[in-house]
Amino acid sequence: MTPNAHPAAAIRLYRFALSGHAHRVELFLSLLGLPYEAIDVDLLRHEHKTPEFLARNPFGQVPVIEDGDVTLPDSSAILVYLARRYDPTGRWLPSEPVGAARVQQWLSAAAGPLVNGPGAARVATLFGRPQEPRMHEVAASLFQVLDSYLATREVLVGDTPTIADIAMYTYTAHAPEGGVSLEPYAHIRRWLARIEALPGFVAMPRPPARAAA
Structure with missing residues (x-):
């Protein structure tokens, strides 16, 4: 296309x-x-x-x-x-095989451990459902890997942001709403700040205080 x-x-x-x-x-x-x-x-x-x-x-x-x-x-x-x-520049989704595959790896992570760990913990909190310990275990495992990976990188694939960063951003940034702290993960927090500094960035609304409590 x-x-x-x-x-x-x-x-x-x-x-x-x-x-x-x-x-x-x-x-x-x-x-x-x-x-x-x-x-x-x-x-x-x-x-x-x-x-x-x-x-x-x-x-x-x-x-x-x-x-x-x-x-x-x-x-x-x-x-x-x-x-x-x-995207006529092609930078958001590389066409060369390795770059495309690396992006797909993170799309899979976004659909798997990111949703099932911090994402699930957040949903449980927002809708008043019980959290399972497994949610926090998955979140900790994912964020340890992600933080280590970002120790030597500014973005997830290549030298500029891709849809891998977009897919991983939201549930990571909002993990604290499910009781998953980002304080131990300095490299993740720096990466989140880079995404938030992009021209055109729009934040997701914070939940009502009652739901976030």
Whole structure:
């Protein structure tokens, strides 16, 4: 697919404002400078399980984007799509085999231990569910690896940010909301600051104080 500078019309993003998966997509849309319309889906009212929404994503999950005649769910798939279609520089998703594979490694980590560790602990806290010790064990194992990896690197792949950084950012940055401290991980905290300093960065809203307590 030949990269385009901008979509023909604003991309529609179906999101839940406190979803890290949705924030990945919103952050990348902003970093690319793409026009988009955010459409909130109230998970607490089960709007993601309505027939209308299930027609967009049969798995009943956010995010979903609509870009012209393309309807696409899954945050990792959406990041790949946006990078391939709207980044003419190719820097957000390398085309050479090793770089592409390295990005995929981190997309897998974002979909696996990042979600199942700090992501799951955060969701449990936000929705008043019991946390399992395993969540914190997975988080500690992941963050030890990530912190060591970032000791000699500024970004996850290559010399400039890629969608690997975008995929890993949100649930890492918001890990403290699930009781997972980032204080032991100085290299991770420096990396988060680098992402937050990118032109076009947008933060995910913090949860209400009651939910974060």
